[in-house]
Amino acid sequence: MQAQVVIIAGGKGTRIASIASDIPKSMIPIAGKPVVEYQIELAKRYGYKNILFMIGHLGDQIKRYFGNGEKWGVNIEYYLEDAPMGTAGALPFVKEILAETFFVFYGDTIMDFDMTEMMKFHVEHEASATLFLHPNDHPYDSDLVETDFNGIIKKFIFKPHDELLMYRNLVNAALYVMDKKCIDYIPEGKCAMEKELFPRLLDANEKLAAYVSPEYIKDMGTPDRWEHVTADVVSGKVKRLNRKYKRPAVFLDRDGVISKEIDLLHKVEQLELIDGAADAISLINKSGYLAIVVTNQPVIARNLCSFEELQNIHNRMETLLGEKHAYLDSIYFCPHHPDKGYPEERVEYKIDCNCRKPKPGMLLKAAEDFNIDMSESFMIGDRPQDIQAGNSANVKSSILIETNVPNALLNAVKELAL
Ligand SMILES: [Zn+2]
Numbered sequence: 001m002q003a004q005v006v007i008i009a010g011g012k013g014t015r016i017a018s019i020a021s022d023i024p025k026s027m028i029p030i031a032g033k034p035v036v037e038y039q040i041e042l043a044k045r046y047g048y049k050n051i052l053f054m055i056g057h058l059g060d061q062i063k064r065y066f067g068n069g070e071k072w073g074v075n076i077e078y079y080l081e082d083a084p085m086g087t088a089g090a091l092p093f094v095k096e097i098l099a100e101t102f103f104v105f106y107g108d109t110i111m112d113f114d115m116t117e118m119m120k121f122h123v124e125h126e127a128s129a130t131l132f133l134h135p136n137d138h139p140y141d142s143d144l145v146e147t148d149f150n151g152i153i154k155k156f157i158f159k160p161h162d163e164l165l166m167y168r169n170l171v172n173a174a175l176y177v178m179d180k181k182c183i184d185y186i187p188e189g190k191c192a193m194e195k196e197l198f199p200r201l202l203d204a205n206e207k208l209a210a211y212v213s214p215e216y217i218k219d220m221g222t223p224d225r226w227e228h229v230t231a232d233v234v235s236g237k238v239k240r241l242n243r244k245y246k247r248p249a250v251f252l253d254r255d256g257v258i259s260k261e262i263d264l265l266h267k268v269e270q271l272e273l274i275d276g277a278a279d280a281i282s283l284i285n286k287s288g289y290l291a292i293v294v295t296n297q298p299v300i301a302r303n304l305c306s307f308e309e310l311q312n313i314h315n316r317m318e319t320l321l322g323e324k325h326a327y328l329d330s331i332y333f334c335p336h337h338p339d340k341g342y343p344e345e346r347v348e349y350k351i352d353c354n355c356r357k358p359k360p361g362m363l364l365k366a367a368e369d370f371n372i373d374m375s376e377s378f379m380i381g382d383r384p385q386d387i388q389a390g391n392s393a394n395v396k397s398s399i400l401i402e403t404n405v406p407n408a409l410l411n412a413v414k415e416l417a418l
Helices: 035-045 060-066 091-097 115-124 180-185 193-203 223-235 277-287 307-323 361-370 384-392 408-416
Strands: 004-009 050-055 075-080 101-106 109-112 129-134 144-147 153-157 171-179 208-212 216-219 249-252 290-296 330-334 378-381 397-400
Touching: 004 035, 035 060, 035 101, 035 109, 050 060, 050 091, 060 075, 075 091, 091 180, 101 109, 101 115, 109 171, 109 223, 115 129, 115 171, 115 208, 129 193, 144 171, 153 193, 153 208, 171 180, 171 193, 171 216, 180 193, 193 208, 216 223, 249 361, 249 408, 277 290, 277 307, 277 408, 290 361, 307 330, 330 361, 361 384, 378 384, 378 408, 384 397
Parallel strands: 004 050, 004 101, 050 075, 129 208, 249 290, 249 378, 290 330, 378 397
Antiparallel strands: 101 171, 109 216, 129 171, 144 153
């Protein structure tokens, strides 16, 4: 397979004009190098040596700087748009030179991620396109993506949002793997990848997979963001968040810790946050630790709640946290229960599983999914089962807090001094 990266670099960059108005956005320097040069180095590192630049406004500067790519050990080709075509509009013109499967980068983003893992995910899911998604700390004014339990994209929810919307905090980071056949869905003329091409692919029942990752990817489209990403490049944060480096996590129980414990919570409107929980999670987010929920939900086995209803409950939790700028990197739940014999139960979930706490299954799965450093991680819960699960998963320390007590989680997180 020809390993190819297509870089969309036709944007005008008006919002960042105060920093540099006479160069294309992707050539804006970050710590002494054009932003897109980091992308080329990343691609090279993962063996993607064929780069195709889609250029427009002031694109000759990109061409002059990178030439045929020899100096970077890659082969670079260019397609020059006569007029702005949107992020996808020009792709049909280069169909002949596209690989069967290729990465799409936007030239104005700073990122560092494990390209091999994302491509593997795309192939394993047999998707037509795979979108890199992540939670953020302002989901209420971001375009959102809805997925099913298997990580397949069901819907795009564009802002502005209905204030009653309860959503999963999952935002498109503008980084894709795409099969060539997607190009056939691009209409003539201007076309935006997010607003037009992807919804069209969904309508045509093409499979779009959600690759959810906490690796670093940010655009630098405003002076504020430019300053922010520059600091992150200089401090080494951008590189450090690549999946190949282990990261620590704070594992959190749900009921009684983040949301108010009520017996067998199984309706959306029953979920309320405990005071201080959002602030606690926001502190974890800022510390660089992953925030991961691990929760026993036997309401599924007892048939009090369907998977869809549980998803809605979690959407409400994520929405309420999002309003306070806090986000969860992931939620793991155990739907099982070992005791059979209730008339209404779902027998297939009445099993003695490996995920129900006090067993460490959910923590171990998360450790594998996110490459977590367990020896530097913590578990916070309100029951002995939580503590046992943390200990069995060999976390650094497991902390017991009191059920439903305002600020108990916040105080516990503060004490960790992450
Ligand atoms: Zn289980």
